[in-house]
Amino acid sequence: MTFDEFLAHRLRSLLHFATVVTCDPDLAEDVLQEVLIRAYDRWRRISAVEQPEAYVKRMVVNEYISWRRRSARVVTIDGEALARLVPPEPDPAAATGGGDDLVARIARLTPRQRVVVAMRYYDDRTDAEIAETLGCSEVTVRGHAAKALAALRVDMLAERSVGHDL
Amino acid sequence: MTSETDVRQAFERIAGAAADPDRLRAKVTARIRTHRQRRALLISAGTAVGAAAVGVPAFLWLGREPKTYPVGEGISLPLHVRPTWIPDGTVAHSRAVNHVSPLWESQLFATPGFDSNPQTVVVPGSVGVLIYVEDLSGAQPLGGAPSTDVNGSPAVVASTRESTTSVQWTLADGLIATVSAIAAIDPDARLQMALRVARGLVTDGLTSVAIALRFADMDDPAFTTVEVGGTPDNWRQQLVSPRASATLTSTRPQGGDGEPATIRGRSGTVAAGGQVGHDTGLTTPPQLRVQLDDGRWLWVQAVDLSDTGGRDLVIEIAETMTIGPNPDLSWLGRGV
Numbered sequence: 001m002t003f004d005e006f007l008a009h010r011l012r013s014l015l016h017f018a019t020v021v022t023c024d025p026d027l028a029e030d031v032l033q034e035v036l037i038r039a040y041d042r043w044r045r046i047s048a049v050e051q052p053e054a055y056v057k058r059m060v061v062n063e064y065i066s067w068r069r070r071s072a073r074v075v076t077i078d079g080e081a082l083a084r085l086v087p088p089e090p091d092p093a094a095a096t097g098g099g100d101d102l103v104a105r106i107a108r109l110t111p112r113q114r115v116v117v118a119m120r121y122y123d124d125r126t127d128a129e130i131a132e133t134l135g136c137s138e139v140t141v142r143g144h145a146a147k148a149l150a151a152l153r154v155d156m157l158a159e160r161s162v163g164h165d166l
Numbered sequence: 167m168t169s170e171t172d173v174r175q176a177f178e179r180i181a182g183a184a185a186d187p188d189r190l191r192a193k194v195t196a197r198i199r200t201h202r203q204r205r206a207l208l209i210s211a212g213t214a215v216g217a218a219a220v221g222v223p224a225f226l227w228l229g230r231e232p233k234t235y236p237v238g239e240g241i242s243l244p245l246h247v248r249p250t251w252i253p254d255g256t257v258a259h260s261r262a263v264n265h266v267s268p269l270w271e272s273q274l275f276a277t278p279g280f281d282s283n284p285q286t287v288v289v290p291g292s293v294g295v296l297i298y299v300e301d302l303s304g305a306q307p308l309g310g311a312p313s314t315d316v317n318g319s320p321a322v323v324a325s326t327r328e329s330t331t332s333v334q335w336t337l338a339d340g341l342i343a344t345v346s347a348i349a350a351i352d353p354d355a356r357l358q359m360a361l362r363v364a365r366g367l368v369t370d371g372l373t374s375v376a377i378a379l380r381f382a383d384m385d386d387p388a389f390t391t392v393e394v395g396g397t398p399d400n401w402r403q404q405l406v407s408p409r410a411s412a413t414l415t416s417t418r419p420q421g422g423d424g425e426p427a428t429i430r431g432r433s434g435t436v437a438a439g440g441q442v443g444h445d446t447g448l449t450t451p452p453q454l455r456v457q458l459d460d461g462r463w464l465w466v467q468a469v470d471l472s473d474t475g476g477r478d479l480v481i482e483i484a485e486t487m488t489i490g491p492n493p494d495l496s497w498l499g500r501g502v
Contacts, residue, residue, distance in 0.1 A: 149173075
């Protein structure tokens, strides 16, 4: 598969993945652009691996994490980005306690926590695959996942309690 | 309590906010096109070269942009370094100049059949040498400490691929040169090859890159990159602007046909772009192809895929641009 063919077939999927990982469409575009330029440089080697897309996704994760380290950019969801992530139209999921609140909470996870849950629940990766991507142990992955899921659930319960009290 | 299904649905919603893939592809394509040789051969690294210029000649374009020199009806841009030695069997393969910031120029010498595409395996016996000069505003310095010298200037050595060794040094303040040797040979021999080319560079201004093309609008920067490459029998001349690229070739450009159209009084084809692939969801760029009276082919492509007037743009460019006689291309396929 040539680089152009890879781009033609997988760009949309990669862009979605980068957006999920970063929770910022603009940052996702920047990160993926840098990754693809580097992937082009190394394409002979990347195309030889069993799953080039998985390899590039790993590059996306590493680029995102190192990007934050380099720029000290605190990736939080500001009003504009959040408005794009959370459409104004009625969201059926909101009725069940999901939807906008959950998106906002995912956006507020730490980068590594979000990478772990995104790879596990959006990309359907095993803990072993996630561990390889992040360069850590499966135990660490499960630790990130547990904290992330707990944060999502605990935060939501707390807000519901407040709402109920009011 | 949030369920796993809720989390999956939330991620799907986030993914749905992704940017336009066509826009990203246009950016990536433009960057690769403009820098493909350097991207193919230089290492991306984060540390700057600490080398200082010692005893190197001043370069004509240091501190200012190179001028364009109208020649006939085309464009000619000077190259400011010229090798006095290249490996046996190698010949001139391509020359390119980017004349807006970041400034850079490149020359590739290679054995016949050599392909600088990084996807191509360097076969035994195939040799390529890339000479690259750039200003610091766009430089990608090799990492590491200087371990050798080029005519007295400390130089960094790095291997980018298993078949490539690069030598990089500071020519003068704000100007970096890189010579990359690409060959499936012993790394030490490859390093000596790169060093010998580097130490043999001269700055006599006798080399240029010239093309027969010129956009009608020479302002606002009408073009960014000029490139000539190929062989005496199968050459290409390319002019790139922020909005489109125009390529003059000796043989029919590859690709689809598009709709029949009369361009410059000749029968050609125009593809409007905008066709979305069923499995990709991506848009093809507007482009046209036409064979000129003298047998040469003109191929114009829009760069910005989101430009809704892309079809009209490529037609306008093709109709209004100047196409002169070929410049001297006899250097293609020759040694030094």
